[in-house]
Amino acid sequence: MSHLQSLRGRRICLVGSTSGIARVVARELVARGAILHLGARDLEEARRDAVDLELRGGLPVSVGRFEALDLGSHAAFLAEARQRMGGLDCVLVAFGILGDQERARRDFADARQIMDLNYLAPASVLSHAAAMLEDQGTGGMLVALGSVAGDRGRPGNYTYGSAKAGLHAYLQGLRGRLASAGIRVLTVKPGPVDTPMTFGMGFPGGRLTAQPEAVARGIVRAMERGSEVVYVPCFWGLIMGVLKAIPESLFKRMKL
């Protein structure tokens, strides 16, 4: 395992910064001296977050409008982020939607939106960010939030799961492509996290639902370690290992 890399002074662009997870990640990052640019579609919130983060960390935090579904705007968004921070070392893609599998089953437009927001749009941001870091030739890091749901398709959420699975594969490919350029690619696979995305869903086994603070610490630690794939909390690695090993013929009959 490589030694810890300091995040001090690193210029990090958070894409989807108003997400429940990203907000706490941002606090962890400024506590470590990172410089942030927040991308969000809700600018009023993002500006409030930026002020909060500046007061916590004592470093400037900038804000830019980001609309995930407007793929054509992604390159300009990243260019602005780089310009506002005076450089770019890392892009962390956090936006996404869980959607409603029932509705997605009945109306493919809903399914498509889940796919767009969890696969297409993140891939678009990552492809522009990868090109930018490659052009700079300064190394750097790409991070994206996938999900344990992408490890195995389940009747309850396979639209979301398949989009996350696509994202995982995209990140794997990028990782190989960018390794020689010294650019690290980190795939984060959270289990259920207690955020607005899941509030009110009454997750069975509430104890398996993690607090965003714990997840954020896991993500930032993985960034410092230069990890490639990380489950947060880490026990999900074990659970998914077991679930993935179950033969399809048996898995399809399990009510999961």
Place this chain on the structure above:
Amino acid sequence: MTKTKVGLAAETRKLAGWGRYPEATGLAVRPEKLSAVRAAVGSDRWSSVLARGLGRSYGDPAFNPEGCTLFTERLDRLISFDPASGWLRAEGGLSFRAILDLFLPRGWFLPVTPGTRHVTLAGALACDVHGKNHHRDGSVGRHVGGLRMLLASGEEVECSAQERPDLFHATVGGMGLTGLVLEAELRLRPIQTAMIRQQVRPAGDLDSLMALLEEHDNRVPYSVAWLDTVAEGRNLGRGVLLLGDHAGIADLPSSQARNPLSRRPGLRATVPFDAPGGLLNPTTIRAFNSTYYNLQKRKAGESLIALDPYFYPLDIVDDWNRMYGRSGFVQYQFVVPTSTARSTLVGVLEACARKGLASFLSVLKRFGPGAGNLSFPFEGYTLTLDFPVAPGLFEFLDDLDWMVLDAGGRLYLAKDARMSPATFRAMYPEFRRWLEVKHQVDPHDRFRSAQSVRLAMHSQEVSSR
């Protein structure tokens, strides 16, 4: 799951205060954004709303089972800080714990703090909480500047002691019933070290304990007494006075003086399940009282103690409220004027003894002048007692209410689960004036709690007069 346009999901939760009595079930939302909190207050999916902080009030003031309870702990952003004056502006859900974590290392402390740091800024304000320095510095409202409030109408307004003072004073101590505090300003106080110079002074009976408390009124910023509720006869009301002051750098041993603001958080523990039948039963409580008195007596004298264990001894154990077991407990806190304090305290302690009731943690403290409206403290003595909920307890507490009322005293709403609307009105003569303001800003009682319903703190009363 129900979702609105802003993606605000509600869930049905079991709701209770810190004493876990009473319990109810109701809808809950947990907004993380302004748009979400606005939508929740304005939503027609529920008939009424209430903001909740960290749920550290004891009885039923922090939930609304018939409407929707808004969990605000994620609305916790800092908005501004002026290092020249110590004025901090933040969202109402910011916790005292977070304020300490962020500002103690920079040399700032809370102007007033309750005995736990797990409270929110707005929750502390809504109860106008007091600390060990009330006799000198008053309650938290005295250290609050401007507020930004979200009213029932959806309007957002600023208020302070200068701007819309009626609304400001009705909100400080107003138990969340005038609107939702989005932002508040709190003036932090500069400190040099994270240590406290503590003095422990045992007193063998109530008279000497009260004399000690009064003697130190003007000399020491922090003062509070622990009372042995088991002692009887000539030991009745014996206790230990705990005095404190912030240590200066010169007070620290040289090893610590180099890092004067570093904290020593101490141990952590948790109560992972409900103690069967209650770990705290009459036998263990009696044993604890005597042991604690004798232990403290041996510690008499001066010492240096870390700030966290000094102010927050109970925070060492997470979820300590579970020690009382399933049926929960109530805290009974009253204040009586100095003139009637002694006779009331003797009366209450003797009544407890007759009933065979001992309180686990009993705290006696002097209050300075009060802030008016529904704010609890006024000049005199306050006593806090803990009792596990058991058959016969409430009849007994009704009797105590009479003693308190006769003495010109009142109960603390933040700890109340059971007083009657009539008792409340008799104890809070300013309620009528408060209600006028409530009526102006919330004529249809959009903001309600289980407590406000129980005590009939309704605007409707004004309009129907």
